[in-house]
Amino acid sequence: MDETDTSIDRIKRIVVQRLESLGRAGVTQLPRRAATAIEASSPQPKPTTAEPTRAVKQESTDDMKTGRSKDKATGLAVVQKEVAACTRCEELACSRTQTVFGVGDPKAKLCFFGEAPGADEDRLGEPFVGRAGKMLNDIIQKGMGLERSDVYILNVLKCRPPGNRNPSPEESANCREFFERQLEIINPKFICCLGTVAAQNLLETNIAVGKLRGKVHEYRGAKVVVTYHPSYLLRNPSAKKFTWDDIQLLLGEMGLPVPERTDR
Numbered sequence: 001m002d003e004t005d006t007s008i009d010r011i012k013r014i015v016v017q018r019l020e021s022l023g024r025a026g027v028t029q030l031p032r033r034a035a036t037a038i039e040a041s042s043p044q045p046k047p048t049t050a051e052p053t054r055a056v057k058q059e060s061t062d063d064m065k066t067g068r069s070k071d072k073a074t075g076l077a078v079v080q081k082e083v084a085a086c087t088r089c090e091e092l093a094c095s096r097t098q099t100v101f102g103v104g105d106p107k108a109k110l111c112f113f114g115e116a117p118g119a120d121e122d123r124l125g126e127p128f129v130g131r132a133g134k135m136l137n138d139i140i141q142k143g144m145g146l147e148r149s150d151v152y153i154l155n156v157l158k159c160r161p162p163g164n165r166n167p168s169p170e171e172s173a174n175c176r177e178f179f180e181r182q183l184e185i186i187n188p189k190f191i192c193c194l195g196t197v198a199a200q201n202l203l204e205t206n207i208a209v210g211k212l213r214g215k216v217h218e219y220r221g222a223k224v225v226v227t228y229h230p231s232y233l234l235r236n237p238s239a240k241k242f243t244w245d246d247i248q249l250l251l252g253e254m255g256l257p258v259p260e261r262t263d264r
């Protein structure tokens, strides 16, 4: 096989993966050509050949992008479709089963912000569904007295880094637009960063999580509390007491009572 064949095969594989991923995200039609970044941000968007869905038609894309949409779920669905079609990080786009956008209440006051999908999330298309997800559920339910459906959960990266390696700075930068737009639409009052990658990306700092935790930070009007990543807690159960302190700090800021705990 010569080099031309190899690159054609690669392109075919990327196109097939992309179409399958779009199909899973509910995309049934494609425009004849992709809108450019300039067109997408233009104040007077040009009509595209694709027929927008009924819900999307009700409000302009600009309104949904900036979070001014009355319908946050519709705004998120627009971003989700762009995420599903994203090929900014070639390695991730080629290796992912699907993108993992976010889950929960689009009107949530509290967002949990994680790092990147793992193998379970890549398979199921939902953040925090594996062992780390069970730990996060415990934090939400036992630690806060809330339900997973009361909050919104998202990650810095929307694709699984192969072998669960850390996201590269370039990958995080590529995905930044997406998590910023998610947070702009949801407009939470509180954000809980889970681990170093989430905290450092959201707060745009290199400070270690151990120094960031225990304080209230700010991101575009939202109060931000930093704690250890649930995977870290699985490996280091003795650090759970610090996360418990962080959750109490968060509950205090939210004006919520500390639930009775029977399992400590």
Ligand code: URA
Pocket: 114, 115, 116, 117, 118, 121, 126, 127, 128, 129, 132, 133, 155, 231
């Ligand atoms: N770890 C994360 O940071 N996010 C997930 O979705 C799962 C595990």
